Amino acid sequence: xxxxxxxxxxxxxxxxxxxxxxxxxxxxxxxxxxxxxxxxxxxxxxxxxxxxxxxxxxxxxxxxxxxxxxxxxxxxxxxxxxxxxxxxxxxxxxxxxxxxxxxxxxxxxxxxxxx
Amino acid sequence: xxxxxxxxxxxxxxxxxxxxxxxxxxxxxxxxxxxxxxxxxxxxxxxxxxxxxxxxxxxxxxxxxxxxxxxxxxxxxxxxxxxxxxxxxxxxxxxxxxxxxxxxxxxxxxx
Numbered sequence: 001x002x003x004x005x006x007x008x009x010x011x012x013x014x015x016x017x018x019x020x021x022x023x024x025x026x027x028x029x030x031x032x033x034x035x036x037x038x039x040x041x042x043x044x045x046x047x048x049x050x051x052x053x054x055x056x057x058x059x060x061x062x063x064x065x066x067x068x069x070x071x072x073x074x075x076x077x078x079x080x081x082x083x084x085x086x087x088x089x090x091x092x093x094x095x096x097x098x099x100x101x102x103x104x105x106x107x108x109x110x111x112x113x114x115x
Numbered sequence: 116x117x118x119x120x121x122x123x124x125x126x127x128x129x130x131x132x133x134x135x136x137x138x139x140x141x142x143x144x145x146x147x148x149x150x151x152x153x154x155x156x157x158x159x160x161x162x163x164x165x166x167x168x169x170x171x172x173x174x175x176x177x178x179x180x181x182x183x184x185x186x187x188x189x190x191x192x193x194x195x196x197x198x199x200x201x202x203x204x205x206x207x208x209x210x211x212x213x214x215x216x217x218x219x220x221x222x223x224x225x226x
Contacts, residue, residue, distance in 0.1 A: 004158075033213060042202075043159065043216035056213065091158050103149075104214060106158030 002026075004107035006092050012113045013082055021077040021110045023092030031097030032075050033104065034067060038088045046090075049075065050097050082114045119203045124221040127197075133190040135220055137203030140184040146207050148179060149214065150188045152199040159202065159216075162188065193224045 005024040013019050025032050034046040045059040049069045060066070064082075069075040079086055089111050093104040120138040127133040139148065149164040163170055163177045165186075170177045176189040190197055202219040 035216075042218050043214075045213045045215060048213050059213075093158070103161035103164070104151075104159070106160070108156075108158050 004092055004094055004105050006090075006107035006110050008110060009108065010111045010113075012115065014115055015084060016081055018078065018080045019082055019112065021079075021090050021112070023075045023077070023107060025073065025075070025092070025094030026105055029094035029096055029105075030072065031095045031102075032069060033093040034075070034077050035091045035093065036088045037091060037109070043091065046077070079112075082112075084114050087112055087114045119205060119217050121201075121203050121217065121220045123218060124223070126223050126225055127190075127193045129195060129224055129226050130192055133193040133197065133222060133224070135188040135190075135201050135203075135222065136185065137188070138185045139203070139205045142183050142205050143207070146205045148177065148183075148186050149204045149206055150175070150177065151202045151204065151214075151216075152197075153202070153219070154196075154199040162201075193222075195224050195226065198222060198224045 004026055007022045011019055030051045032049045035043040036046055037043050047060055047067045048056040064080045067075060067077045077090060089109040091106055091109045093106045095102040095104055147164050147166050150162040151159040152162055153159045163172055163175050165177045165179055177186060179186045200219040200221050202216050204214050206214055
């Protein structure tokens with residue numbers, strides 16, 4: 001596609017429910033990142049995928065958070081048993097993944113609100 | 116990745132140049148300096164990056180000091196649409212290195 005696409009753009013859920021957030025990277029991009037941004041805060045790295053390599057999960061805040069990337073393209077971030085502190089904008093980004101000297105292309109994010 | 120220090124906020128007059136400083140005194144020889152910006156309610160947008168030499172593109176110029184311990188992003192003719200949070204990041208040139216965002220500088224362009 002023309003850019004990184006994220007869905008839904010907004011998600012309101014009740015505390016304790018599970019949610020799934022989707023990211024469609026730019027076609028051909030092998031590297032995919034998830035970040036989250038709480039209100040008024042900077043971006044917090046969550047997880048990184050590169051091709052068929054094991055993902056870098058070092059930023060996931062708890063075991064309630066997990067992510068998959070199927071077929072090396074679409075990625076889903078799952079949050080189980082959501083808590084109010086999970087409320088944030090979840091941003092996805094992708095790059096070609098060929099080397100480190102690349103710019104990240106970000107989606108517009110999913111605004112998650114946990115009531 | 117090396118830590119960066121930026122002023123939390125600054126104002127700029129529309130039509131004037133905006134000079135955004137960034138300190139990265141612990142930068143290593145293989146770390147690039149990147150600048151991104153985030154306009155309200157949008158994902159971050161790449162602006163420019165460099166290693167040693169000054170760089171210029173259609174959006175901005177990047178001036179890196181000779182010792183590479185600091186840099187300045189220059190928006191030559193700021194417009195109201197340049198109001199955003201600007202992030203200075205240093206990053207190792209290796210595939211897969213995540214960008215670590217600091218607090219950034221909140222730039223307000225005033226008419």
